[in-house]
Amino acid sequence: AGSIANAFGRITWGLILDRIGTKWTFFAAFFIQGPLTIALHYSKWAKWGYLANICIVSFCAGIFTCIAPACIELFGSRDISLKYALTLSAESIGCVLFFLLQLGQEYLYDELVFLILMGAPSSLAALLA
DSSP: OHHHHHHHHHHHHHHHHHHOOOHHHHHHHHHHHHHHHHHHHHHHTSSSHHOOOOOOHHHHHGGGGGHHHHHHHHHTTTTTHHHHHHHHHHHHHHHHHHHHHHHHHTTSOOOHHHHHHHHHHHHHHHHHH
């Protein structure tokens, strides 16, 4: 269900980006995704609520589609392949950090702290967008 929501989110966020622009599209996605990531801890006891939460968070993760247009808007179209590659490299560093945070959840802290560490940057990104 999360993969289907993500696929639908990629299409939808692209359409939203065309209508309202980069800043507000990223703001909306991060504004929704941040608190709902933290809410995963509280919705896990209700099967349908948890499923809905996972689908909405996965839908918001579809914002990935909008990275290339955002790079062009922020930095111009000259050398866009290099700028896009650097953005994807930064995302891969984020994936390594996610893995380290997940290891911390396994051995150092509980699930709620992990979800806060995942959702808080998204909420901060919404404010900075």
